[in-house]
Amino acid sequence: GANNFDPAATDNNGTCTYDAEGCTDAFACNFNHQATTDNGSCDFGCYGCMNMNACNFNAEATLHDANECVYIFNQELVGETEVTVNEPTVYTYGFTAGSEYNWTVEGGVVVDGASTHEVSVVWLLEEGAITVQETNADGCEGDVVSLVVNGTVSGVGETSVAFTAFPNPANDVVVVNTHGFEPKDLQIVDATGRVVLSERLVGGQNVINVANLANGTYQMVLTEESNRVVKQLVVAH
Structure with missing residues (x-):
């Protein structure tokens, strides 16, 4: 019935008012200006970043929320x-x-x-x-x-850190022969630039275990002091 039902009235003058359930939050996407009672149905999902220059631009948003926008700026x-x-x-x-x-x-x-x-x-x-x-x-x-x-x-510095590696492609091990007697550092680097194996080598023959490396192409980086030589290594199990 109406909220303002008058039992003494004999004629309806059109002034009856009724409770209407709905979302009464004016900031909600589904705000109902006719609702008098909030029924918990308010939806805020229509808010989003509507700036097309933002990296999280939301094409489905209908109301812009500038605080949601995230930007990334290219640098040199x-x-x-x-x-x-x-x-x-x-x-x-x-x-x-x-x-x-x-x-x-x-x-x-x-x-x-x-x-x-x-x-x-x-x-x-x-x-x-x-x-x-x-x-x-x-x-x-x-x-x-x-x-x-x-x-x-440039050939400068290469002779002192020259090395050979075999077999190549390698299966479980690769034998690295270095020149001279000074210790040298060997790094094996994958295609993303990540160092996957590091060894300290002595002059002469060094056996390197590559059994745990995935099949693929790597770079062997041999360093002695400020000199460095790089050779390609293929691992194929």
């Missing part, structure tokens, strides 16, 4: 584009706290700093490219930023 990739083959070159991308950085190198290998904003790359070929993509703490991905690299070959 800094580093040499004229490099020396087999010598390390440092590349830096703008640092953002909480971000991760995905580096891809063609014609070289990341030997230090993978997933950080600064990496060291040893170039193996006379032509190459390096790219980086930032993912911030909110999971927002930036654009891929790249540099094209040209390399020149």
